[in-house]
Amino acid sequence: MKSLVLREFAHRTEQRNRANEAGIRAAAVMLSLSFRDTSSQHVFYDHREQSHDELLSALVVSHNRQYQWLLAEVFEHFEDFMTDAYGCAGAIDSTIWSSKDLTSIGGHAGMPTSWWIEKARGLRGMKATVAASRLRAFPGISQVESRNALAVDLKVVLFLVERMRHLIVHRRGQASSADDFAEGIARDAGLAAPTQEIRDLVGQYFGNGRLNTTIHLLDHQLLPSDDGFNWHVEKFDQLLGWLLAYAHMVSARL
Structure with a gap:
């Protein structure tokens, strides 16, 4: 593409x-x-x-929109994975599941993993962030979310991409403002206000000028380095990598 x-x-x-x-x-x-x-x-x-300039500008907007829809699709697959992980967790230790979820599935003693996964897929309101909140009962998951070699709070990343997906699907990738978007993530994370880290993270994924309220996923060019090369930050690849790292981390602990 x-x-x-x-x-x-x-x-x-x-x-x-x-x-x-x-x-x-x-x-x-x-x-x-x-x-x-x-x-x-x-x-x-x-x-x-x-004009030629307008056509070039429209091409950039269209390309960004393609990345937005790719991200939305990626997160839907990630949600499917997290739902299945929640099912696997129930097969390992049923107390991981909420009492409401256990009540909804009825008798479960001795049921195989495939049964638990099927029941997890049938739960109402099972979002990736909901599954993640339950899976934190497993040792190590909560700690790795906040402290890892990626130097990013993966719990916040999940809320970030979840809200991005909602805007992409329902509002053409438009937020009222980047500040409001950051405040929404802070509320999701149980914070009274966004930390500077959250504001900085959100700021990477919004454009400037007339695109300052648009989720911006195109490559970001850094200043030329001393070796003469121009370095870029692959925004979409970065988000994809974080989701894959999270999925790998959960898999390793189930």
């Missing part, structure tokens, strides 16, 4: 440069928007002209 977008970006940049060199000021694209009504007649409802 990235290589296709980069080729398209290079192509449109070349077209813009050629137009500028030739002194062409006309729009790069002229659109006439229409549809067929129920009598099969064309109804023209708008027209639009786009």
Whole structure:
């Protein structure tokens, strides 16, 4: 996906440069928007002209939207994993499950792991963060969430991506503000207000300018280093890596 977008970006940049060199000021694209009504007649409802710069900007927005939907899909798979992990935990120690969940499944003594997983998948309101809160009863999980070699609070990461997914699916990836988004994560984590670490973490995933309320998952270019290379932070890959690390950590403790 990235290589296709980069080729398209290079192509449109070349077209813009050629137009500028030739002194062409006309729009790069002229659109006439229409549809067929129920009598099969064309109804023209708008027209639009786009410059080369506008096309480049639209390409960036579209690419970011693709990453947003990829993240939403990734988190849905992660939620499935966490639900199954909760089922496995019940098979190991039924006291890990909440009393409400145990009541809903009825008799469970001696049931196999596959049965527990099936019952976990049928629970209402079983989100990844809910499963994580129950799995913290296993030794080591809570400690590794907050103190690990990744230097990030993985508990906060789960709330971060969960809220990102909600905005992507229901609000086209738009938050009222990055500050409000950070405050929501703090509430999820049981904090009265966001810590500076939470604000810094959230700030990495919002754009600037007209995109300052948009979840921004495109690569972030760092300043050139002394060795002459330009280094980038792969935002999507970073979030994906943290979720995989969390899943690996849970698997190792079940």
